[in-house]
Amino acid sequence: xxxxxxxxxxxxxxxxxxxxxxxxxxxxxxxxxxxxxxxxxxxxxxxxxxxxxxxxxxxxxxxxxxxxxxxxxxxxxxxxxxxxxxxxxxxxxxxxxxxxxxxxxxxxxxxxxxxxxxxxxxxxxxxxxxxxxxxxxxxxxxxxxxxxxxxxxxxxxxxxxxxxxxxxxxxxxxxxxxxxxxxxxxxxxxxxxxxxxxxxxxxxxxxxxxxxxxxxxxxxxxxxxxxxxxxxxxxxxxxxxxxxxxxxxxxxxxxxxxxxxxxxxxxxxxxxxxxxxxxxxxxxxxxxxxxxxxxxxxxxxxxxxxxxxxxxxxxxxxxxxxxxxxxxxxxxxxxxxxxxxxxxxxxxxxxxxxxxxxxxxxxxxxxxxxxxxxxxxxxxxxxxxxxxxxxxxxxxxxxxxxxxxxxxxxxxxxxxxxxxxxxxxxxxxxxxxxxxxxxxxxxxxxxxxxxxxxxxxxxxxxxxxxxxxxxxxxxxxxxxxxxxxxxxxxxxxxxxxxxxxxxxxxxxxxxxxxxxxxxxxxxxxxxxxxxxxxxxxxxxxxx
Amino acid sequence: xxxxxxxxxxxxxxxxxxxxxxxxxxxxxxxxxxxxxxxxxxxxxxxxxxxxxxxxxxxxxxxxxxxxxxxxxxxxxxxxxxxxxxxxxxxxxxxxxx
Amino acid sequence: xxxxxxxxxxxxxxxxxxxxxxxxxxxxxxxxxxxxxxxxxxxxxxxxxxxxxxxxxxxxxxxxxxxxxxxxxxxxxxxxxxxxxxxxxxxxxxxxxxxxxxxxxxxxxxxxxxxxxxxxxxxxxxxxxxxxxxxxxxxxxx
Numbered sequence: 001x002x003x004x005x006x007x008x009x010x011x012x013x014x015x016x017x018x019x020x021x022x023x024x025x026x027x028x029x030x031x032x033x034x035x036x037x038x039x040x041x042x043x044x045x046x047x048x049x050x051x052x053x054x055x056x057x058x059x060x061x062x063x064x065x066x067x068x069x070x071x072x073x074x075x076x077x078x079x080x081x082x083x084x085x086x087x088x089x090x091x092x093x094x095x096x097x098x099x100x101x102x103x104x105x106x107x108x109x110x111x112x113x114x115x116x117x118x119x120x121x122x123x124x125x126x127x128x129x130x131x132x133x134x135x136x137x138x139x140x141x142x143x144x145x146x147x148x149x150x151x152x153x154x155x156x157x158x159x160x161x162x163x164x165x166x167x168x169x170x171x172x173x174x175x176x177x178x179x180x181x182x183x184x185x186x187x188x189x190x191x192x193x194x195x196x197x198x199x200x201x202x203x204x205x206x207x208x209x210x211x212x213x214x215x216x217x218x219x220x221x222x223x224x225x226x227x228x229x230x231x232x233x234x235x236x237x238x239x240x241x242x243x244x245x246x247x248x249x250x251x252x253x254x255x256x257x258x259x260x261x262x263x264x265x266x267x268x269x270x271x272x273x274x275x276x277x278x279x280x281x282x283x284x285x286x287x288x289x290x291x292x293x294x295x296x297x298x299x300x301x302x303x304x305x306x307x308x309x310x311x312x313x314x315x316x317x318x319x320x321x322x323x324x325x326x327x328x329x330x331x332x333x334x335x336x337x338x339x340x341x342x343x344x345x346x347x348x349x350x351x352x353x354x355x356x357x358x359x360x361x362x363x364x365x366x367x368x369x370x371x372x373x374x375x376x377x378x379x380x381x382x383x384x385x386x387x388x389x390x391x392x393x394x395x396x397x398x399x400x401x402x403x404x405x406x407x408x409x410x411x412x413x414x415x416x417x418x419x420x421x422x423x424x425x426x427x428x429x430x431x432x433x434x435x436x437x438x439x440x441x442x443x444x445x446x447x448x449x450x451x452x453x454x455x456x457x458x459x460x461x462x463x464x465x466x467x468x469x470x471x472x473x474x475x476x477x478x479x480x481x482x483x484x485x486x487x488x489x490x491x492x493x494x495x496x497x498x499x500x501x502x503x504x505x506x507x508x509x510x511x512x513x514x515x516x517x518x519x520x521x522x523x524x525x526x527x528x529x530x531x532x533x534x535x536x537x538x539x540x541x542x543x
Numbered sequence: 544x545x546x547x548x549x550x551x552x553x554x555x556x557x558x559x560x561x562x563x564x565x566x567x568x569x570x571x572x573x574x575x576x577x578x579x580x581x582x583x584x585x586x587x588x589x590x591x592x593x594x595x596x597x598x599x600x601x602x603x604x605x606x607x608x609x610x611x612x613x614x615x616x617x618x619x620x621x622x623x624x625x626x627x628x629x630x631x632x633x634x635x636x637x638x639x640x641x
Numbered sequence: 642x643x644x645x646x647x648x649x650x651x652x653x654x655x656x657x658x659x660x661x662x663x664x665x666x667x668x669x670x671x672x673x674x675x676x677x678x679x680x681x682x683x684x685x686x687x688x689x690x691x692x693x694x695x696x697x698x699x700x701x702x703x704x705x706x707x708x709x710x711x712x713x714x715x716x717x718x719x720x721x722x723x724x725x726x727x728x729x730x731x732x733x734x735x736x737x738x739x740x741x742x743x744x745x746x747x748x749x750x751x752x753x754x755x756x757x758x759x760x761x762x763x764x765x766x767x768x769x770x771x772x773x774x775x776x777x778x779x780x781x782x783x
Contacts, residue, residue, distance in 0.1 A: 007765045007777040014763045021758070022732065027553060029590050030752070031730075038703065039732055047594060049617050051555035080627055095627075099553040121703070151767045151778070157739035158712055158770065161705025237709050276716060278769050280778040287781065341623055412613060413621035421616075423623045473611060 001062050001364060002147050002291045004112045011154070012109045015116060019043050020102035027099065042122055042160070044090075044115030045101055049416050052096040055118040056108060060128035060146040060170070061089030061367040063113075068354035068365060070111045072347040078104055083350065085335060085343045087407060087458055088167065089127050089367040090118055094414055116154060121162045123153035123233070127169045129177045130368040133292060134376040136324035139189055140196060142172040144289040145225075148280060152226050159233050163240035164248035166233070167205075170198075179369060179485030181213050182206055182461055184250045185232060190219065197221040202232060202262065203254030206455035210491045211251040214259040216266065222285065224270070227278045231270035235262065294325075295362035295377060301327025305380050312387050314436065315398040320383065323376075329383060331361070331375040332368075333390060334397040334405060338434045339427050342408040343371030345395075352393045360386050369458075369485075370407050370446075372400070402439040403447055403512070404430040407458055411451030411468060412475070418451035420468025420475035421501075425449055428505045433512075442512055445525045446484070461485035463526040464508055465492040477504035481511065481537055482529045490530075495538055510540045544574040546607050547583055548614065549595030557617045558592060565592055567629065569618040570606030608639070615640040647745040647756070648722075649738070655694040655722055675726070682710035689719045697742070699727035708740045715741035715771035731756050735763070741771030 004012070019039075026036045040046075044055040056071065063071075071091055075083050078100050079093040086092055096104070108114055117124055126146040133141045149168060153159070159166070169180040172189040180186035186201040197219045204213030220228045236250045239257075254262045303326060307313040321330040333353060336342050345353070353373055357365045360382045361375035368374060378386055390396040399405045406429060409415065411422030426449055433439055448462030452469075459465035465480035476498040483492030499507050512525070514537050519528045529537065546569075547560035558565035559572035560582060566572070575582060579597035586592045599610035609615050619640050620628025630636040648654060659675040660668065662684060673694035676682055685695065695714060697707040711723055722744055725737050729747035734756060737745070745751070766774045 005781070007780065010765050011763065011767065011777075014765075018759070018762050021755075025755070027590075030755075031732075033587075033593060035702070035730055035732075047550055047555065049613070050557060050620060051550075095555075097554045121705075154767050155736075155763070156768055157736040158708045159705070160736055161703055161708065161733075163705075234709055238706055242704060242706075272716070276769065280776075281782055283782045284778040412616060413623050416613075418613075421622060423621075427623070475612065 001064060001143075002059070002288060008112070009109075012112070012114050012116075015043075015114065015155075016102065016105045016109050019105055023098060023102050038120055038161075040098075040101075041120035042117055043101070043105065044118035045096070045098070046119060047416070048094065049412075049414055050094060052098050052101070053092055053094050053414070054096045054101060054104065054115055055086070055090050055092040056113060056115050057118050057125050058090050058113075058367050059150050060126055060132070060143050061130055061369075062132075062143060063365055063367070064363045065354040065358035065365075067111045067113055068350055068357065070108060070113065072350035072354065074104055074107065075347040075350065082344055082346045084341075084410060085345065085367050085371045085373065087369050087371060087409070087456060088125050089130075089369055090125055091367070094410070119165075120160075121164050121166075122160050123156065123162075123166045123168065125167075126150050126153070127167070127178055127183070127369060129171050129173065130366040130374045131177060131321065131330055131376065132172070132366075133294070134323050134328075134330050135173060136322065137175055138172040139191060140172050141289070141292045142170045142189055143292050144285060145187070145189060145198070146170045147288050148226065148285065149229065152229065152280075156233075159237055162233075162237055163242045164245065166236070166250070168229075174487060176485070176487040176489070177368075179458065179461060179489075180204075181489040182210070182458070182485055183213065185229070186213050187225075192219050192221075195221055198225050200228065200232070202266075203251040203259065205249050205251040206458060206460045207249065208246050208453050209252065209255075210455070210460040211255060212489050212491065213251070214254065216259060216263045222282070224274050224279055226280060227274040227276070228266070228270050230273050230278055231266045234269055234273070235265045239265075295364075297325045297328060297377070298379070299327075301379060301381065303327060303380055305383060309384070311391070311398075312384055315387055315396055316383065318398040318402070318440070319400045325377075327380055329378050329380050331378045331383070331386060332400045333373040333375065333395050334399050335372050335395070336399060336405050336430070337394055337397045338399075338404055338430045340394075340430075341423050342406050342426050345373075349393050349395055352389065352395070356386055356389060370405065372405070398436065399439060401444045401446065403433045403442050403445040404439060406430060406447045406449060407462070408449040409451050409457035411449075411457075415451060417454055418468065419453075419470035420451050420477065422449040422451040422457060422466075422468055425466060425468070425477060425501060425504060428501065429508055432505055432509060442515070443524055445512070447508070448483075458485060459483070460491045461489070462492055463524070463529070464511060466504055466508075469498060471498065475501065477501065479504060479507050479511070479541070481534065482526060484526055488526075493534055495534065496542055507541045511537050514540045544600050544602050544607060545576060545579050545597050546572040546600045546609070547575050547579045547595055547597055548572070548609075548617065549583070549587070549592035552590050552593040559618075560586070560592075560595075569609065572600070572607045574602075574607075605639070612640065645747060645750050647734075647747075647751065647753075649743045650722060657694070659694060659696045676710060678704050678706045682713045683717075685714065685719075686717050689714070689717060689721075692719065692721050694722045694724065695719065696724045696726050696746070699725055699729055702728040702730050702733055708736065711737070711740040711742050712771045731759055735759050739766070739770040739772045739774065
C-alpha cells in the first residue's frame with residue numbers, strides 16, 4: 001500500500017499545525033463558531049449529540065496493522081474504547097473533545113493517517129473496491145488511481161468551498177463492490193486500444209433525491225483523467241446550486257441541465273484545462289503503483305481446507321471469497337454480531353484484527369462500505385487459525401451479505417441530523433432472524449437503514465431499505481424494496497405508510513415470507529421483487 | 544417550560560443552563576421563560592457554551608424532561624450503550640428517554 | 642465597508658473605482674471592474690488588456706465561486722490586480738492566493754500576524770493552480 005514520502009509527511013504535518021492553530025484561535029474566541037465550523041469539518045470534526053465526533057480517513061479503505069493499532073490507541077486514549085466503521089470506508093469516534101483533536105491528529109500523522117476532508121463541502125475520501133489487488137475480476141488495481149485523486153483533491157484551492165460535499169468512487173471490475181453509480185463521480189477503469197482509462201459517471205447520490213449517475217464520458221485516457229476531473233469539478237463549482245442545501249449536490253445540476261449539456265460543459269472546460277499541465281505524468285503513476293504491487297505470494301500452496309469443524313465450515317462458505325492467487329483467500333470479518341451495533345469494534349477487537357493482518361494477510365486490511373473489514377490475502381492453510389481467533393473475539397459471525405449483515409447509520413443515538421434511531425431497528429431485525437439456517441435459506445439480502453433523509457445508511461440502495469422519520473414527534477419507519485448499490489444498480493421503492501419500531505420488523509419479516517413463497521430457482525430476494533413487483537409485498541404487509 | 548441547552552466548547556459535553564452556569568445534568572436545568580435567546584447569546588459570546596438553543600420540556604418530579612426524544616438522548620446518552628450514559632446503573636433510564 | 646486592504650503586488654494601487662460587469666461591458670474607458678459571485682468571469686476575456694483591476698465578490702465565505710473566477714482570469718493571461726472582496730477570512734486567503742488573488746478587501750479585519758503564519762505554513766502543495774507553486778508530483782519527477 002501507499003507509503004508517504006517526505007512531501008506527503010510535510011503536508012500532513014503542516015495540516016496538523018494549521019488545525020492546532022485554528023482550534024486555539026477558536027478556544028480563545030478569535031473566530032466564531034460560524035467561521036470555525038467549515039474549518040473543523042474539513043478536518044472531519046463534527047459537533048454531534050453527545051460530544052464532538054471525529055471521522056478519520058482510511059483512503060480507499062486500505063490500512064495496515066500499524067495504522068489499525070493507532071486507531072485502537074485513539075479509541076482507548078481519547079474516546080470510549082471503540083470506533084465505528086462507516087459506509088465510506090472511514091472510521092469515526094463519537095466522544096472526542098475539541099481540545100484533544102490537535103493531539104489526535106498529531107498522533108495519527110505518525111502513522112500516515114489524517115482526518116483531512118472527511119467532512120465539509122469539499123472532495124471527500126476517494127472510495128474503492130475492498131477486494132482491490134485480490135479479486136480475479138479486476139482489470140487492474142484501482143487504488144493507484146484513487147491515490148492520485150486523493151493527492152489531487154487534498155487542499156485543492158479552487159474546490160474547498162463547493163456547493164456541497166463531493167464523493168468519488170473508483171472501481172476496476174464489472175462487478176461493482178463500491179456502489180460506484182451512487183457517487184457524485186463514479187469511475188470505472190477500462191481498457192481501450194491497449195490503454196487504460198476511465199469511464200466517467202457523474203451525478204449519482206442518495207439523500208433526499210436519490211439518483212443513479214449517468215455515463216458522461218465512456219473513455220478518458222489516463223494521461224488526461226486528472227484534468228478531466230478538474231473540469232468536472234469546475235463546472236460544478238461554478239454552476240451547482242447554492243440557494244438550497246437540499247438541491248446543492250451535483251446530481252441536481254446534472255439532472256436539471258441534463259447529462260448531455262453537463263458533458264458538453266465539461267468537454268469545453270477540459271479542452272481548456274488539459275493544457276494547464278495539471279495531469280501528473282506516467283512516472284508518478286508508476287511510482288504510486290509500485291506501492292500496490294502484489295505481495296510476495298507463495299507458490300505451490302495447497303487449496304485444500306479441512307472443513308471438519310462445522311462452525312468453521314459455515315463461516316468458510318459465507319464469509320470467505322475467492323482470491324486471484326492459488327492457495328489464497330479473501331476473508332470478510334463481519335462487524336455485525338447478532339444484536340450488536342453494526343460497524344462498531346472495540347479497541348481490543350481492532351488490535352486483534354491488526355494482529356491477524358500482520359501475521360496472516362501481508363499486513364493489510366480493508367474497510368468495506370458495508371461497514372465490515374477484509375483481510376485480503378490469507379493463505380487457505382491459515383483460515384482455520386484465523387477463524388478461531390475471530391470467533392474468540394466475537395468477530396466470526398458468518399453472515400456476510402445475509403439479512404443480519406445490516407448497514408445502519410449511527411442514527412438518533414449519536415447523530416444530531418437524525419430523525420429516528422436506526423441501531424435498535426437493526427438489532428431487532430437481527431434478533432428476529434438470528435437463526436443462521438433461516439438466514440442462509442433467505443440468502444443474499446441486503447438490509448440498509450438510515451436514521452434520516454441524508455441516507456448515510458444507503459437505504460435507497462437496500463434490497464430492503466428502511467428510513468427513519470419524525471412523525472409528529474414520534475419515530476416512524478418507512479420501508480422500501482428493490483434497491484441495489486451493485487452493478488445491477490437500482491433505487492428502492494417505498495411500500496406505503498410507515499411503521500413503528502416493532503411494526504417495521506414485522507413488515508420486514510412479511511416481505512421475506514412473500515419472497516420465500518414466490519421465489520423461483522436461483523432468485524435472490526431482490527430478483528423475485530423485480531420479477532413480481534410491489535403488489536404482492538404490499539398486500540402481505542398491509543393486507 | 545423552556546430550558547436552554549448546548550455543548551461545552553472545549554469538551555463537547557452536553558450542557559444545561561442552571562440559572563447560574565452550565566451543568567451536564569438536565570435535572571438541574573431551570574425554566575428560562577422568554578429569556579432563553581438572550582442568555583444563549585450572552586453565554587455563547589463569552590464562550591461558556593457552544594451552539595446553545597432553547598427547547599420545550601415538561602416539569603416532572605425527577606426534573607425537566609425534554610419534549611423531544613433527541614434532547615432526551617442528549618441528556619442521557621445513546622440508548623444502545625447504557626454503559627456509556629450518565630446513568631449506567633439505572634434500569635429505568637432507558638424508559639425515561641423513550 | 643472595508644478599511645483594510647491587503648496587497649501582494651509591487652505596483653501602484655489602482656485608484657479607479659470598479660464598475661459593475663454590465664457597466665464595464667457597455668463602457669469603453671473603465672479599467673476596473675467588479676464581478677459578483679454568480680457572474681461569468683469569461684465575459685471579461687476579450688477585454689483583459691484594458692483592465693488593471695478585477696474585483697471578485699465573496700458575499701459569504703462559503704460561496705466558493707470566486708475561486709474559479711480567479712483561476713479562469715489568470716489562465717487567460719490576466720496579470721493585473723485581482724482582488725477578493727467581502728466575507729474574506731484569514732483561513733481562506735492562502736487558498737485564494739493559490740487561485741491567483743493578489744489583493745484582499747475583507748469586510749472584517751484580518752489579523753496580519755495570523756495571516757503571515759498561515760501563508761507560510763505549507764511548504765508543499767499537491768496540485769497545480771494559478772500560483773507558481775510547483776506541485777509535488779513535479780518535484781518528484783523533475
